[in-house]
Amino acid sequence: MTHDDDTPRDGRKPLRSQAWFGRQDKMGFYYRSFLKNSGQPHDRFEGRPVIGICNTWSELNPCNQHFRALAEHVRWGVLDAGGYPLEFPVSSLGEVTMRPTAMLFRNLAAMDVEEAIRAHPLDGIVLLMGCDKTTPALLMGAASADLPTIGVSGGPQLRGVYRGQLIGSGTNIISMSEQLRAGEVTLRDFHEAEAGMNRSAGSCMTMGTASTMASMVEALGVSLPENAAIPAADARRSLLARLSGRRIVEMVDEDLALSKILTPQAFENAIRTLAAIGGSTNAVVHLLAIAGRIGIDLTLDDFDRLGRDVHCLVDLMPSGRFLMEDFYYAGGLPVVLRELAERGLLHNDAPTVNGRPIGENVQSAACYNREVITPFEAPFKAEAGIAILTGNLAPNGAVIKPSAASPELMNHTGRAVVFESVEAMHHAVNDEDLDIDASCVMVLKHCGPKGYPGMAEVGNMPIPQKLLRQGVRDMVRISDARMSGTAYGTVVLHVAPEATAGGPLAFVQNGDLVTLDVAARSLHLHVDEAELARRREAWVPPVPHAERGYAKLYIDHVLQADRGADLDFLVGRTGSPVPRDNH
Numbered sequence: 001m002t003h004d005d006d007t008p009r010d011g012r013k014p015l016r017s018q019a020w021f022g023r024q025d026k027m028g029f030y031y032r033s034f035l036k037n038s039g040q041p042h043d044r045f046e047g048r049p050v051i052g053i054c055n056t057w058s059e060l061n062p063c064n065q066h067f068r069a070l071a072e073h074v075r076w077g078v079l080d081a082g083g084y085p086l087e088f089p090v091s092s093l094g095e096v097t098m099r100p101t102a103m104l105f106r107n108l109a110a111m112d113v114e115e116a117i118r119a120h121p122l123d124g125i126v127l128l129m130g131c132d133k134t135t136p137a138l139l140m141g142a143a144s145a146d147l148p149t150i151g152v153s154g155g156p157q158l159r160g161v162y163r164g165q166l167i168g169s170g171t172n173i174i175s176m177s178e179q180l181r182a183g184e185v186t187l188r189d190f191h192e193a194e195a196g197m198n199r200s201a202g203s204c205m206t207m208g209t210a211s212t213m214a215s216m217v218e219a220l221g222v223s224l225p226e227n228a229a230i231p232a233a234d235a236r237r238s239l240l241a242r243l244s245g246r247r248i249v250e251m252v253d254e255d256l257a258l259s260k261i262l263t264p265q266a267f268e269n270a271i272r273t274l275a276a277i278g279g280s281t282n283a284v285v286h287l288l289a290i291a292g293r294i295g296i297d298l299t300l301d302d303f304d305r306l307g308r309d310v311h312c313l314v315d316l317m318p319s320g321r322f323l324m325e326d327f328y329y330a331g332g333l334p335v336v337l338r339e340l341a342e343r344g345l346l347h348n349d350a351p352t353v354n355g356r357p358i359g360e361n362v363q364s365a366a367c368y369n370r371e372v373i374t375p376f377e378a379p380f381k382a383e384a385g386i387a388i389l390t391g392n393l394a395p396n397g398a399v400i401k402p403s404a405a406s407p408e409l410m411n412h413t414g415r416a417v418v419f420e421s422v423e424a425m426h427h428a429v430n431d432e433d434l435d436i437d438a439s440c441v442m443v444l445k446h447c448g449p450k451g452y453p454g455m456a457e458v459g460n461m462p463i464p465q466k467l468l469r470q471g472v473r474d475m476v477r478i479s480d481a482r483m484s485g486t487a488y489g490t491v492v493l494h495v496a497p498e499a500t501a502g503g504p505l506a507f508v509q510n511g512d513l514v515t516l517d518v519a520a521r522s523l524h525l526h527v528d529e530a531e532l533a534r535r536r537e538a539w540v541p542p543v544p545h546a547e548r549g550y551a552k553l554y555i556d557h558v559l560q561a562d563r564g565a566d567l568d569f570l571v572g573r574t575g576s577p578v579p580r581d582n583h
Helices: 028-039 069-080 102-119 134-145 171-182 189-196 209-220 235-254 263-274 282-294 298-308 324-329 335-339 358-362 422-430 529-538 550-556
Strands: 052-055 086-090 124-129 149-151 160-162 163-166 387-391 395-399 411-419 441-444 476-479 513-516 520-524
Touching: 028 209, 052 069, 052 102, 052 235, 052 282, 069 124, 069 235, 069 324, 102 134, 102 550, 124 235, 124 520, 134 209, 134 282, 149 209, 149 235, 160 189, 163 189, 171 189, 171 395, 209 263, 209 335, 263 282, 263 335, 282 298, 282 358, 298 387, 298 395, 324 513, 335 358, 395 520, 441 513
Parallel strands: 052 086, 052 124, 124 149, 387 520, 411 441, 441 476
Antiparallel strands: 160 163, 387 395, 411 513, 513 520
16 A cells, blocks of 8 residues: 555555655655665555654764664664654764863754655654763754654763772762872873773763763653663663664654643653753753744743752762663652652643653652652752842852852852863963962853854863862862763853853953852852943953854754754754755
């Protein structure tokens, strides 16, 4: 049996792919015949949902190195359910090796995903994502295309182990590099820890950005339950991939498009989950961008309003002791979601890709280790959600992660020590003559979306070497940059507008007093308006970092952090209308 592109399938919505494969004319011959060169039988084209497996495998991205095998499990699931799987590659953003920052290319990858989906004969999409920026990039692109979509994360690495102790990717890189600079460990120790940290395929096994965004995918309802925490090396990750392949075929039959999952209630669930897991500050900018693509008006205020009274329940690095493998064995994200649901902090009726509401999915979730996942009444850290700061230094907002900060610095006034660039900062922190003490506030400029460009993870500035030797391990640090989700410290990030765009951060000078008051949600520069106006008048904007190519396009069109740092012309949803024929 064949189908014309507008023929109903037993009352179901016609398959989009039949506009390519269901035609009995020159172009139908053309579209089918070239795919038959791989040995496909003709019945593959007869009314079967065509499922695109969007794969971010790359040897340049070690966190996603197992995705070829994961894609095969998805493929078998699609075939089990009667679909026709077609795997396709998109940009793979490797956080570890990309310069100047993978974040510069998040929007480019999202564009790649969106256009690849729209241009090809696809009815549903499985997103294979893991390393930090691959998750938001794929969700952004898929949201703009708006077909039935399911997410499969690659999973975290196995625990890092060094001399019998747990070590976490990113978190202990930072702590051990500070110890090395302070002379507390040797280079041999350093190299030994390197070999013990990353012991398997997968993304960072701390609650860094990769694990946070995998948790956001599950909390948004875009993945099957347990997606967030199953280790990459665990066979249950492969099983989840196969089940996801089966489920996407059903989703196509149900016309369960991504816009039916990514509702305002889903984003509210994600924000509260972000607070409850002590998740990465990077999730703020990514969720804002994803919401912008699907047409939901999410703001920084929503993060503070919804997350402010939510306790951090998960004792994981960088805020705590354990790692993602422990989190999974303790019951994983469903336990956290159940804790929220039972206290009226979850929209239980929010739909998910498995066809059931999220509250039903987690109603029987059991916790097997209350050290790792604490009960809401006895939380790991109380009221530790992402805090949104405003004030004359950040008119459009800034973020701080209280669960990873020092309590004694949460209300602090200090003298600004200003670095005009990341290069100047790296040079100065090792200068014995740097005029700085532990009470000072380190201020870094020109590291925002336009300034770096790409808003790199440099906001958690290293402590000056002479202070490290005095035992100082944290200071208030302020910038328009981001920091790794694996990082920690009293670090104010995402200051908007950024310095390069002429935000007040650009006009801070050495010696100015700055007050951080997290309880009051305030970031204040003690300089009067007349003096700020004088400095603004004398300010000379920096020369852009790029004169051509994608980097120039990015600098010219990127939005500020408080709006998700997407490109202005990509905000919104086009859907997936069938394009014109190519011949």
